[in-house]
Amino acid sequence: MAIRLGNSCENCENLMTNNTCKVHGVKVSSSYTCDSFEMKAVLKDDRNCVTCLRYETNECANPQKAAPGMLCSQWAPQNAMA
Ligand code: SF4
Ligand code: SF4
Numbered sequence: 001m002a003i004r005l006g007n008s009c010e011n012c013e014n015l016m017t018n019n020t021c022k023v024h025g026v027k028v029s030s031s032y033t034c035d036s037f038e039m040k041a042v043l044k045d046d047r048n049c050v051t052c053l054r055y056e057t058n059e060c061a062n063p064q065k066a067a068p069g070m071l072c073s074q075w076a077p078q079n080a081m082a
Contacts, residue, residue, distance in 0.1 A: 007033045007037050007039075009032045010030035011046075012040065013038040013041075014037075015028065021034075047071055047075055048069050049068060049070045052066075052071075052075045053076040053077065054075075054076055061074035062074075
């Protein structure tokens with residue numbers, strides 16, 4: 001089975017605000033996924049320094065330029081690592 005970083009409840013259209021899945025009616029977390037996964041259309045807009053795992057850490061590739069709304073090729077998703 002393929003392992004995919006992008007397919008998790010965190011970026012699924014069916015995740016409601018209280019971390020409950022609209023399809024299954026149970027609490028889920030960012031490390032879950034299922035066959036009903038539907039990619040949120042806005043995911044691309046979330047890619048910037050604020051959502052980067054490396055933001056304000058020693059891992060940041062561009063600490064002088066990192067800021068909300070900025071992005072570089074070293075961006076890594078915060079939530080996939082939770
Ligand atoms: S359990 Fe499935 S349908 Fe529900 S939020 Fe997670 S990926 Fe989406
Ligand atoms: S996107 Fe690049 S510059 Fe921004 S926090 Fe991540 S590593 Fe740093």
